[in-house]
Amino acid sequence: MSSTSNNIKFNRRAFLRTSSLASGGLLIGFNLFTACRPEAKPPVNLADLNYSDFNAFIKIAKNGAVTIFSPNPEIGQGVKTSMPMIIAEELDLPWNMVYVEQGHLDTKNYTRQVAGGSQSIRFGWDALRQTGATAKQMLINAAADKWGVDASEIKASEGIITNAAGETLGYGDVVEEAAKLEVPENVALKDPKDYKIIGTDQVNVDIDKIITGQPLFGLDYKVDGMVYASVLRPPAFGQELVSFDASAAKEVLGVIDVIEIGEKAKSLLSKEEINWTAQLSGTGKVVVIAKNTWAALEGKKALKAEWKEASPLESTDFHDKKLNELLDGKEFATLRKDGDVEKAFSQADKVLERTYESPFLPHNCMEPMNFFANITDDEIHLAGPIQTPEDAAITVAELLGRDVTDIKVEMTRMGGGFGRRLYGDFVYEVAEIADKIRKPVKMISSREDDMTTGVYRPAIKYRIKAAIKDGQLTGYQLKEAAINGNMYGLIPNFFPAGAVENYQVDVANYTSNITTGAWRAPYTNFLAYAEQSFFDELAEEMDADKIQLRLDLLEKVKGTTDERIQYSPERLQGVIKMAVDKSGWGSAPEGTYQGFVAYYCHNTHVAEVADVQIQNGLPVVKKVTCVVDCGIVVNRTGAINQVEGGVVDGIGHSMYGNYAFNKGVPEASNYDKYRLIRMKEAPVVETYFIENELSPTGLGEPTLPPAGGAVANALKAATGKRVYKQPFMLDKEIWKVTEKPVLG
Incomplete structure (x- = not known):
């Protein structure tokens, strides 16, 4: 959808306002995702209103100060800054007059207060603009009434309203009058050429609090009388609690009590409508309640517990065997089938087949899992860091x-x-x-708790097969075998779907008791490396130029009437051509080897070129040139941070990330055995955006998946050998390494 659409029409009930502010002013809100429930009623009086009753709204005080409430969870992706920027742009305010506050969950009026899938800005774009533009028009209408002139004779800019005679009013001067007016249904939106805030560089609205250590995060949350809880969970996946001895734990100074939980979860698991079996464990868990964090964690260490095997205790070699059996078997679900791949393979001059492997991966958030709860007969108060607050509440x-x-x-x-x-x-x-002890309590986790009892990226293997006939790609088949499935399965309508006449995507999975789920850029975080490595090798087999092969295949998709195709061949070609140009592709200095990748995911088109050198027998990623087509860039500083973070994260996990299980027990519990990329290993990332006026798409995830493929292709150029398994640094045929982590 073009960003210049001026006739977006929304349900008026979605536009919330109240005129009786205690401070004097106008409170305006708008459903971010045009999903306001039909029964939602605009509030009448702020005195009867808690801010959590809104999703996104604007508060304009008499002095002209504006507070914009950000409704979506802030996970580091920058929505607490960029979403208010969109509103402020259409409201026509100087950014330095805007204050931003985090909104709370509102399950009564709104939907999709979610941080996931890089979709917040994409889904909110039109409604956020409409929110600001509507508020601005109401202020203009109020000024017109005050001056006794037609609203068409008035302009508003930088928080100042001006009439034809040159008289001016501030937004705060007419805010009370504006609150009494009808909400206009159709308002004009700005042309992108007139943007003053969108597209600029703005620092994170929380940056001062972050760098000065002010309370912002779940671990900072505290109320009077709060106690702390540390949970002892099964040490191996597949085990259940038999009994425990809490005597030593209760002797730890500061420990208040030791309790057992799990019965409520066990009863809930039988309900088919709750689809949280991987996370809602019904096994017994032992909880230490204490006066402080130290006592809670030390008390847990002192616990003695007995566990039994309730389901098989699985190991990584077992998973490896199961995934191979799946790939070699015939029990697949077909997600897309075009033409006849078997016929294409049987008639081919050449058939190229390769298998790619990836391990489980933990999330390793800097802030370990924690949450607060206080439960009374009247209210359940929850607070903390959660990406899906509504699902959690339900x-x-x-x-x-x-x-x-x-x-x-x-x-x-x-x-x-x-x-x-x-x-x-x-x-x-x-x-x-909290329900059991009836005290305000915060559950806290150690790094070891977080890493060994988490939800992991599933181990996956891909087998890709291509048919070559008369120098052309005539068949393409992609098979996935995954532990517990790969979240949503493969995305069968991404490139090269539509570019190959005979095309098939099949999936199979093995069900394990190890909890798995979404990991940054679900389903594409490993798939992009596998497919793009394969395309480079395919070009070699076809004696074709690697870049031109991709461009030619994309040419075949242009003008397609296949509505299943999700990517734009034109936009993907655009990032490819710019990446080739900006990276100096093919003209790297001696000793520098380049690898190329182009990929589409999370509605965004990306091309990356990695520059790699071999130093002391080991690879060093020196630079990555990254070109992104994500439509209009709202906050350039935030966008560059997301691009760079995704690239570095993708390189680090592709090269070093390795996680294994031995009889259900994770083999790494902290960073001494789990390798992350080091700061000194992070490459320079040169970021370029395709300039256009298309609506914004995702940025939190799309640059991660291509990074591993770009490095893998560069490693092939440097060593003459291909890597088919992540992490790359454990490939003994290329590097002089052992099974121990490469600490560097």
């Missing part, structure tokens, strides 16, 4: 047998999420604890 209501309207959820800033905080297991634990 499940807690089911868990405790309460009405969801009893639940209040405050969202704190998150110290990382990457998909881990989509799952509310830690919320359900603290809710059950």
